[in-house]
Amino acid sequence: MTPIVLAVTECLCLAIAAPAVVGYVRWLKARLQGRRGADFLQPYRDLRKTFAKGMIIADTTSWIFHLTPCVVVASTVAAAALVPVISASQPGDQLGDLFALMALLILGTIFLALGGLDPGTAFGGMGSSREMTVAALTEPTLAIAILSLALTAGSTSLGTITNTLLTTPANAIGPGHALALAAFLIAMLAETGRLPVDNPATHLELTMIHEAMILEYSGPYLALLEWAAALKLTLLLTLASNLFVPWGIATSLSAGALALGLAAVLAKLALLATLLAVLETRVAKLRLFRVPELLAVSFTLALLAATSSFFTR
Amino acid sequence: MSEAALATALTACAAGAVLAMVWPSGAGARRLSLASACAGCSAALVAAITVLQGSLSWTWRSEALLQPLGGVSLRVDPLGAFFLLIVAVTGAPASLYALGYLRHLDGQVRGRAVHALFNVFLAGMCVVPLADNVATFLFAWEVMALSSYLLVVSDPEQEGAAAAGLWYAVMTHAGFLALLAAFVLLGQGGPLEFPAMRAGAATLPPASQGVVVLLLLAAFGSKAGLVPLHVWLPRAHPAAPSHVSALMSGAMVKLGVYGTIRVLFDLMPPLSPWWGGAVLALGVATALTGVLYSVAEPHLKRVLAYSTVENIGLIFVGLGFALLMRAYGNGVLAAMGLVVALLHTLNHAVFKTLLFLAAGAVIHGARTSSLEGLGGLIKRMPHTAVLCLVGVLALAAVPPLNGFTSEWLTFQLLVAGARYTEPALAIVLPLALAAVALVAGLAAVSAVRLFGIAFLALPRTDSARDAHEAPAIMRAAMLLPAAGCIVLGLIPTLAVAQLTAVVSDLGLPMGQLDTGFALVLPLVGSQLWPIAIAALLGAGAVVAAAVAQTSRGPVRTDTTWNCGRIAQSPRQEYTAAAFAEPLKRVFTGFYRPTHEVSLDVHPVSPYFVRGITLRADFAPWMEQTLYTPLIRAARWVSGQAGRLQTGSIHLYLAFLPGALLVLLLIARWIR
Numbered sequence: 001m002t003p004i005v006l007a008v009t010e011c012l013c014l015a016i017a018a019p020a021v022v023g024y025v026r027w028l029k030a031r032l033q034g035r036r037g038a039d040f041l042q043p044y045r046d047l048r049k050t051f052a053k054g055m056i057i058a059d060t061t062s063w064i065f066h067l068t069p070c071v072v073v074a075s076t077v078a079a080a081a082l083v084p085v086i087s088a089s090q091p092g093d094q095l096g097d098l099f100a101l102m103a104l105l106i107l108g109t110i111f112l113a114l115g116g117l118d119p120g121t122a123f124g125g126m127g128s129s130r131e132m133t134v135a136a137l138t139e140p141t142l143a144i145a146i147l148s149l150a151l152t153a154g155s156t157s158l159g160t161i162t163n164t165l166l167t168t169p170a171n172a173i174g175p176g177h178a179l180a181l182a183a184f185l186i187a188m189l190a191e192t193g194r195l196p197v198d199n200p201a202t203h204l205e206l207t208m209i210h211e212a213m214i215l216e217y218s219g220p221y222l223a224l225l226e227w228a229a230a231l232k233l234t235l236l237l238t239l240a241s242n243l244f245v246p247w248g249i250a251t252s253l254s255a256g257a258l259a260l261g262l263a264a265v266l267a268k269l270a271l272l273a274t275l276l277a278v279l280e281t282r283v284a285k286l287r288l289f290r291v292p293e294l295l296a297v298s299f300t301l302a303l304l305a306a307t308s309s310f311f312t313r
Numbered sequence: 314m315s316e317a318a319l320a321t322a323l324t325a326c327a328a329g330a331v332l333a334m335v336w337p338s339g340a341g342a343r344r345l346s347l348a349s350a351c352a353g354c355s356a357a358l359v360a361a362i363t364v365l366q367g368s369l370s371w372t373w374r375s376e377a378l379l380q381p382l383g384g385v386s387l388r389v390d391p392l393g394a395f396f397l398l399i400v401a402v403t404g405a406p407a408s409l410y411a412l413g414y415l416r417h418l419d420g421q422v423r424g425r426a427v428h429a430l431f432n433v434f435l436a437g438m439c440v441v442p443l444a445d446n447v448a449t450f451l452f453a454w455e456v457m458a459l460s461s462y463l464l465v466v467s468d469p470e471q472e473g474a475a476a477a478g479l480w481y482a483v484m485t486h487a488g489f490l491a492l493l494a495a496f497v498l499l500g501q502g503g504p505l506e507f508p509a510m511r512a513g514a515a516t517l518p519p520a521s522q523g524v525v526v527l528l529l530l531a532a533f534g535s536k537a538g539l540v541p542l543h544v545w546l547p548r549a550h551p552a553a554p555s556h557v558s559a560l561m562s563g564a565m566v567k568l569g570v571y572g573t574i575r576v577l578f579d580l581m582p583p584l585s586p587w588w589g590g591a592v593l594a595l596g597v598a599t600a601l602t603g604v605l606y607s608v609a610e611p612h613l614k615r616v617l618a619y620s621t622v623e624n625i626g627l628i629f630v631g632l633g634f635a636l637l638m639r640a641y642g643n644g645v646l647a648a649m650g651l652v653v654a655l656l657h658t659l660n661h662a663v664f665k666t667l668l669f670l671a672a673g674a675v676i677h678g679a680r681t682s683s684l685e686g687l688g689g690l691i692k693r694m695p696h697t698a699v700l701c702l703v704g705v706l707a708l709a710a711v712p713p714l715n716g717f718t719s720e721w722l723t724f725q726l727l728v729a730g731a732r733y734t735e736p737a738l739a740i741v742l743p744l745a746l747a748a749v750a751l752v753a754g755l756a757a758v759s760a761v762r763l764f765g766i767a768f769l770a771l772p773r774t775d776s777a778r779d780a781h782e783a784p785a786i787m788r789a790a791m792l793l794p795a796a797g798c799i800v801l802g803l804i805p806t807l808a809v810a811q812l813t814a815v816v817s818d819l820g821l822p823m824g825q826l827d828t829g830f831a832l833v834l835p836l837v838g839s840q841l842w843p844i845a846i847a848a849l850l851g852a853g854a855v856v857a858a859a860v861a862q863t864s865r866g867p868v869r870t871d872t873t874w875n876c877g878r879i880a881q882s883p884r885q886e887y888t889a890a891a892f893a894e895p896l897k898r899v900f901t902g903f904y905r906p907t908h909e910v911s912l913d914v915h916p917v918s919p920y921f922v923r924g925i926t927l928r929a930d931f932a933p934w935m936e937q938t939l940y941t942p943l944i945r946a947a948r949w950v951s952g953q954a955g956r957l958q959t960g961s962i963h964l965y966l967a968f969l970p971g972a973l974l975v976l977l978l979i980a981r982w983i984r
Binding site: 051052053054055056057058059060062063064067069070071073074075077078081093094095096097099100103104106107109110113114117118119120121122124125126128129130132133135136137138139140142143144146147150151154155156157160215216219220221224288289292299303306307310311 | 688689691692706709710711712717720721724725727728731732736739740743744746747748749750751753754755757758760761762764765766769770771831837838839840841842845846849850851852853854855856857858860861863864865866867868869870871872873874881883885886887891892893894895896898899
């Protein structure tokens with residue numbers, strides 16, 4: 001029973017911490033750009049304010065518009081339930097594996113795109129079309145990155161991958177591991193709509209992807225969608241840390257191990273979020289039609305990772 | 314029990330065909346013949362389930378029927394029963410649907426013919442998977458092909474039906490010839506009974522083994538829609554009435570899959586790994602071609618037809634994998650590949666039936682079949698919209714619907730295979746996995762485009778604005794496959810348990826796959842528990858909805874934010890073509906788009922543009938490179954042959970003894 005309680009707690013922790021991760025990235029970006037920036041708690045204030053506001057529902061919409069925020073939240077939370085956070089004991093493995101996680105994220109993307117099409121505006125359609133294109137082109141990279149993890153771990157379940165890496169750390173030394181991590185991180189940037197694929201800080205019509213889809217949303221629905229987007233970013237960052245660099249994660253349920261696990265995951269998240277902020281400060285957004293080239297690079301890395309892990313095993 | 318059920322099924326179809334022709338009133342003929350088709354499907358379902366549950370097999374033989382060809386012989390085994398099940402689960406909703414869908418044909422001779430042919434088509438498809446000798450197989454195959462051809466060309470008002478029918482007839486008969494040749498070679502001069510062929514296949518010389526496999530792949534591939542033999546599919550499916558399209562896409566093309574499995578896994582011994590690799594590559598090419606066209610196609614039913622091509626490709630990926638593993642002697646992985654292919658066959662049959670029926674309801678209700686003319690149907694056709702949403706989500710392979718479970722298993726299959734220590738597989742299977750993942754992603758794009766453009770936003774034409782909901786019987790018929798999508802998605806072990814019987818009957822060892830409600834794969838150490846995922850999703854959605862309700866803010870409905878324009882019109886919406894535009898640019902080498910821009914300028918000056926016309930299309934390069942030369946050659950040959958037709962009766966009489974002489978010489982040579 002304890003692992004399940006722990007898993008639910010982990011999922012809740014991710015959900016609660018998600019806006020802070022986004023807030024930290026924004027704060028650091030502001031500092032790097034020479035601005036003072038709001039502190040990392042600002043997204044919580046924004047969410048509270050948005051949540052309390054009224055909603056204007058476009059008169060052209062249908063029930064899909066109302067269903068979308070609920071499904072997006074549900075699919076992101078379900079995906080978060082599969083991710084090992086503090087402890088490597090993984091009751092989530094019984095629900096599904098990395099491929100299931102990928103499919104859950106796609107479910108959210110599909111509903112976001114439907115929600116974008118529902119009001120019938122040009123922006124919504126534009127965002128939906130672009131988001132689906134990027135999502136479809138990211139799939140092969142993610143699949144191959146999963147494969148190269150599975151080749152060494154012998155399984156696609158998240159718990160097994162983490163535990164195998166902990167027991168045989170030699171697996172992490174080969175070139176395959178680093179290549180797969182690089183491929184995964186690029187794919188993650190595309191999945192979560194960060195620079196250089198999409199700019200989360202823009203409302204400039206011609207460059208928006210994610211923001212264009214949720215343009216018609218306001219009030220509590222917007223708050224749910226913003227929060228789900230933050231959760232998606234946090235869960236993918238956690239995934240990258242615990243699948244590729246699992247050290248520090250609790251392998252027993254003692255209080256000391258759990259505290260260490262919490263500290264480790266916070267440190268790894270902070271590191272990745274810092275990297276993200278630095279990257280977003282350094283690079284410019286790519287033209288939409290250059291994005292496939294970036295994804296092709298990441299695909300090649302993943303394929304090299306998969307084949308090299310075959311030759312080195 | 315299964316004998317009686319099967320006899321009932323065939324009798325019901327025969328009765329349905331007769332009743333459609335002879336019943337005095339048109340409405341009565343429709344009701345009776347379609348009700349008996351539905352009863353026939355239910356009986357076939359009972360027969361199939363009885364055989365699968367009990368792992369039975371029985372044979373039935375009659376020398377009197379088809380006497381000159383060697384008699385009819387039937388053998389019901391789990392593999393045949395599984396495909397009988399697919400025909401039944403597709404046929405039952407299709408016949409119910411037709412009760413409402415074809416009401417406008419009452420009193421016309423065409424209506425009677427369509428109902429009768431529908432019954433004949435069903436009966437032919439029921440017999441194909443049960444045939445135990447070549448004569449029965451080819452007879453049923455041809456009954457199925459001819460009746461479906463007549464159904465494709467049955468609507469004289471349908472634009473391009475005749476051309477579509479011609480493509481279909483030529484492809485299916487070329488396939489028939491290849492099939493005949495393959496069976497004759499496989500029979501090696503002995504009796505053309507499947508048991509004898511199974512026993513003799515091991516002694517087939519390798520060279521003719523290769524020829525047989527090639528011929529069979531061409532024959533069954535042309536039925537199933539393997540690239541490059543898929544060209545008839547996107548033509549014939551839109552031309553046929555929607556319940557027939559559902560049956561063709563859900564069941565008929567699957568019998569091509571059946572034939573491939575029957576011959577390659579049952580009749581023939583394990584082949585060299587090259588064949589497995591070739592089938593896998595064909596599957597990948599088919600899936601990619603199908604999905605890329607399905608993303609860009611503007612015609613509603615053609616989107617679905619191309620998506621059928623895509624799914625046939627995924628099924629053949631599973632089959633190719635199983636062939637590879639069988640060649641390497643890994644029976645457990647081969648069995649898993651076959652199970653995945655068969656599960657996807659069933660899942661696709663269920664959701665594609667639903668989608669074609671929904672497409673029929675849309676075309677029926679909105680009187681237009683182009684996505685560019687639809688829109689906003691969710692308000693005019695609310696029930697159809699919900700049912701269609703279930704279908705497109707299954708098509709997009711997202712949890713918790715049935716498309717997802719077979720997709721997930723395909724991924725697991727390729728991962729398990731890539732761990733196999735064979736250098737060639739280490740390169741081939743990761744690439745196949747990447748391709749399958751890309752196909753899954755693009756299928757999601759196609760699904761969003763199909764539903765989003767047709768059902769959401771504002772109607773793009775007057776006919777879409779005045780669309781009406783489908784009659785109750787049609788909605789009830791669509792409810793059946795929709796429920797199937799959900800049940801098979803939540804409890805995939807229901808179907809997997811049946812497949813265990815099929816695979817072990819083919820002599821492949823079945824590893825543990827099903828435990829209760831979760832799919833557990835000890836081989837790759839991963840597991841999927843769809844019910845729990847669905848519960849989690851449901852709980853999450855309910856909580857999110859409840860949280861949104863607690864907000865105190867006022868909710869009001871108002872016009873869409875409009876950037877300062879005066880009113881929102883459907884012209885501002887994203888179109889189906891625009892939606893696919895980014896992908897068209899990314900895959901421009903595949904699509905080879907053609908653009909034709911013409912400017913209408915004012916006579917005073919070329920700078921006053923009055924209108925711009927853009928025609929954008931794709932170059933059909935597969936047809937151009939492969940079929941155009943063939944068609945030209947056929948034209949030339951028939952032109953030359955036309956010279957024989959001089960009109961001189963003396964010459965014609967001279968041809969007769971000449972032909973006789975040639976035949977006698979051939980007969981002597983064969984002896």
